[in-house]
Ligand SMILES: Nc1ncnc2c1ncn2[C@@H]1O[C@H](COP(=O)(O)OP(=O)(O)OP(=O)(O)O)[C@@H](O)[C@H]1O
């Protein structure tokens with residue numbers, strides 16, 4: 067019996083050395099990859115092609131990604147292939163087939179780019195765990211698998227907040243709240259693989275905060291020169307909710323002249339739009355659970371995703387949920403790589419026979 071077991075372990079190890087494992091978090095705003103080779107890389111989820119011959123001469127590249135895309139916006143045809151956490155064309159009624167093809171190929175190019183950075187050895191197989199929104203449909207998951215075809219040998223598409231929990235070593239009772247740009251995903255963990263009713267995907271997340279701040283500032287100051295991208299940067303630097311911050315002075319151009327404006331009220335109002343839905347959904351996930359374990363859930367609520375960095379958020383949610391008893395909320399340290407690292411750990415620990423070949 068023991069001898070048989072040993073043989074199996076050796077075989078698995080031998081096979082594993084020919085496999086490069088990946089955790090891949092394809093986000094609306096940014097995508098992150100963690101590889102078993104030790105590589106960690108993140109890139110903005112945006113793809114650009116030079117518009118013409120002159121743009122090509124300037125960039126000297128057929129295709130560019132992430133920050134480089136945004137810097138060279140005027141020279142590029144730009145596509146954001148992921149929307150609300152999934153390959154975009156599934157949710158969009160494009161008038162032209164050509165546009166659908168552009169988005170699909172942008173998603174493939176983004177995945178190809180991330181994988182190329184990991185430099186798999188000749189003959190090495192690639193096994194990837196890819197994060198998707200908690201409530202992604204079968205079609206959405208299939209779109210991720212299709213975009214990865216030919217780029218990986220085996221793939222598993224798994225709920226993003228579950229990956230965050232797995233990466234943190236949380237298998238027991240907890241609620242993970244992953245607040246991204248396009249989606250806000252919530253997952254109840256209770257010692258087994260979470261199913262449908264343990265998961266929520268909401269669409270009031272970072273992008274909606276940016277839009278709200280943009281609208282509020284346009285209303286407050288006529289002639290203010292502001293873009294949604296600038297309002298995102300302001301949120302990232304100063305975003306807060308709750309009490310304790312009276313003034314937030316930021317310089318803006320107003321009709322071409324630089325002015326310092328106090329945006330504390332508008333910023334707080336915009337950042338607060340995510341709170342009611344977060345609290346309602348946590349509450350529902352708690353009260354619909356076995357009462358014997360409710361306390362275990364509320365003691366272990368974890369905020370992840372880029373918007374978990376908004377100052378005062380954990381405290382505000384705790385205060386709103388105080389009637390549930392003792393509520394403890396923690397914010398993860400590394401929102402950029404938490405999902406990708408969770409995916410990598412899962413990829414490495416998953417028995418080989420569980421994988422789906424592509
Ligand atoms: N320090 C910060 N404070 C507040 N918000 C931040 C901060 N850093 C990043 N963000 C916001 O977090 C969001 C991006 O988070 P994340 O990278 O988790 O999203 P994503 O995975 O790309 O999106 P999704 O999961 O919705 O597909 C953006 O709205 C970004 O502006």
Ligand SMILES: [Mg+2]
Nearest residue numbers: 093094226246
């Ligand atoms: Mg995300």
